[in-house]
Amino acid sequence: MxxxxxxxxxxxxxxxxxxxxxxxxxxxxxxxxxxxxxxxxxxxxxxxxxxxxxxxxxxxxxxxxxxxxxxxxxxxxxxxxxxxxxxxxxxxxxxxxxxxxxxxxxxxxxxxxxxxxxxxxxxxxxxxxxxxxxxxxxxxxxxxxxxxxxxxxxxxxxxxxxxxxxxxxxxxxxxxxxxxxxxxxxxxxxxxxxxxxxxxxxPAAAAVAAAAAAAAADGQAAGAAADGSSPAAAAAAGAxxxxxxxxxxxxAAAAAAAVTADATGNAAQASGGLTEAFAQSVGPAVAAAARRDAWAARCAELLAAAEDLGIPAYGLPAVAAGAPERDLREAMADVSLIVASYQCADI
The missing domain is CATH 3.40.50.150 (Vaccinia Virus protein VP39)
Structure with a gap:
């Protein structure tokens, strides 16, 4: 519509x-x-x-x-x-x-x-x-x-x-x-x-099913159900x-998605920068290390972007080499707040 x-x-x-x-x-x-x-x-x-x-x-x-x-x-x-x-x-x-x-x-x-x-x-x-x-x-x-x-x-x-x-x-x-x-x-x-x-x-399943039943009772869904064209029936199935x-x-979209996945190492179903297939193929320990490295790269990009805005490095969180994924994500959240304060103050 x-x-x-x-x-x-x-x-x-x-x-x-x-x-x-x-x-x-x-x-x-x-x-x-x-x-x-x-x-x-x-x-x-x-x-x-x-x-x-x-x-x-x-x-x-x-x-x-x-x-x-x-x-x-x-x-x-x-x-x-x-x-x-x-x-x-x-x-x-x-x-x-x-x-x-x-x-x-x-x-x-x-x-x-x-x-x-x-x-x-x-x-x-x-x-x-x-x-x-x-x-x-x-x-x-x-x-x-x-x-x-x-x-x-x-x-x-x-x-x-x-x-x-x-x-x-x-x-x-x-x-x-x-x-x-x-x-x-x-x-x-x-x-x-x-x-x-x-x-x-x-809509929850019960609500849509009730709407479909009401439509059927009115005779609006009878003929359309056979060819799947009933909006109420389709809605009920989806809900x-x-x-x-x-x-x-x-x-074009499929090709763009493939290019994006190749370029970023992070497709639609990826987690922390790794595809599920990769994680399953290398085992949990290697996958966890690779995921941490992916988050480290993302953290470094955010820190660099913050410095590009004019925020001095000493005003940003210090991230230790080998920091675990949790610390990296917390540091990124802190940087986001620092950038927000910086822009709010119009420095």
Whole structure:
């Protein structure tokens, strides 16, 4: 179901997105007080031990430290920014405007997040439909945004709307993608620019099954069920956890994913920079050492990026040679906070 028209999908800058995002930017598009409230909202929405997908991700994911998660995966446009993110166990580079289909299985995640990215999507309906597909039944969606953005890359449909109309737009997009319990929250603080969050859930199996039964009772599903064209039946199958084949990636997207995996050593199903197949082939001890080395490289990249911003090396955490993975990830989280304070102080 289309929500935007063709004019709404255009941008002031229609050059390839990969060119625009190739420069690493360690920036925030939201005030830190609002981001702290966003973390509180995430804490209430995401179950302990859950798996999270961060769409339109970058060098920070705003997840609270108190939340213990089994897996955090990120999709973004800049590999260095993703490598600098201390919370990502895995990541992949994909232009969602060229290929909105995700190379991920059905029902893998308990939450899908998108912070300050919806305004850049030219096919938001397709992307949110994919978010629903990869969510487990009852899983949470949170789409957040502020007034700040890279204006030349925001869609016209976004630019011409007021903040209230943008909330309504994102709610309409979520409903069109099949989400339930769609609502919004405004985050604000003294002297802070407001932030809005549209949150929803993939319908639980029982709710969708009831809707399908009601449709069948009305005689709306009888003829369509035979050829699989019934929306209610399809929704019921998806919510109940039945196996639904994920849409195949286009040849271009598959090739891009392969190139990204080769270039970064971290494909969509990688963990800490290692593919699962590699970890199984070398054994746990070698895999753990290789994973630690991968995190050490990511930590070094973030430290270098922080110094590029003008932060002196003596103001950054000292990372000992051979530091374990836990210490490396904690150091990266500390660097993220230092960068945030540095930018907030406008030094």
């Amino acid at each position: 289309s929500v935007l028209n063709d004019v709404d999908r255009r941008r002031a800058d229609e050059s390839p997105d990969c060119l625009f995002y190739r420069n690493t930017r360690l920036v925030y598009h939201a005030d830190h007080d609002c981001l702290a409230q966003l973390q509180e909202l995430y804490f209430r929405m995401i179950p302990q031990g859950g798996a999270v997908l961060d769409l339109c991700s970058s060098w920070v994911s705003h997840l609270p430290r108190e939340l213990s998660l089994s897996h955090v995966e990120g999709q973004g446009m800049n590999v260095r920014e993703l490598r600098c993110n201390p919370l990502l166990d895995a990541y992949f580079v994909q232009d969602l405007n060229l290929e909105p289909r995700l190379p991920l299985p059905d029902g893998k995640f308990d939450a899908v997040l998108m912070c300050c990215g919806i305004q850049y999507l030219t096919q938001p309906e397709a992307v949110l439909a994919e978010a629903r597909r990869v969510l487990a039944p009852g899983g949470a969606l949170a789409v957040s945004f502020t007034r700040n953005c890279f204006e030349v890359k925001a869609t016209r449909g976004w630019a011409r709307r007021t903040s209230a109309q943008r909330v309504e737009l994102v709610q309409a997009l979520a409903r069109a993608a099949g989400f339930a319990d769609v609502c919004s929250t405004e985050l604000s603080a003294a002297n802070a620019r407001p932030m809005w969050v549209v949150h929803a859930r993939r 109940s956890g039945a196996t639904l084949a994920p849409p195949p990636l286009s040849a």
